[in-house]
Amino acid sequence: MRLNNALKTVVFLVWTIPFLLLVYFGYLYFIDSRKEFVIDYDFCKASTRRITGLTPYGRVKPIDKQKCIQRMIIDPVYFDVNIPRRYKRAEVYIDYSSDVDFRLGVKKNFQKWEWNFSEPIITSFGNYNRALFVFALDEIDFNKKLGFIISAPSLQDDERFIDFYNLKVIFK
């Protein structure tokens, strides 16, 4: 009798799994991401679910798993960000170390080669810098993802490089 009751409890718990999953994803999709959607891309725990990572591979070196960095050697490089819905504004924080100036652009239209570039607001933290780029997304073509370009024309000149530590995008 006692075992039967325990079994009933287990079966009940087991059947609440789909329901709980549904509620959880519903919360994330409809409520949590309504306020602010934060995507943090750490090069050591690089998950490509939300940010595709820096491409193409010839222009960036493979991720250095020990230092958690990725080195950009040829201009330009790209990354895409997957987001659940349209947002008004994106703040992109890029932690890097280099003396090379670079700009970040967001693709205006996925069919055309049009980019909205933003100039960085740079804060120095000693051994690395943090560049903040702010984009208004009202006129940006949106298809559940946004395309970004990192442009550093002076990388063409010599053997200079940019080491990226972290990418963080906050959608508001």
Added chain:
Amino acid sequence: MKISDKTRQYIKLVLIHLISSMLLGYVILIVMEIIFPGFVSLFFDLNILLLIITALLLLFFVI
């Protein structure tokens, strides 16, 4: 380790409920993903759920 027939039956019963509920969850999440793109794929990899279901099915047939 020897498992009695009764325990085996209980485990199988729990497993069958677990597999059924996960399959139902899988189908519901797939449907939600089609209706609201990114509903699941932005936060969770559905292939992992499929992998767990397969492992449980294997366990069900082994036990």
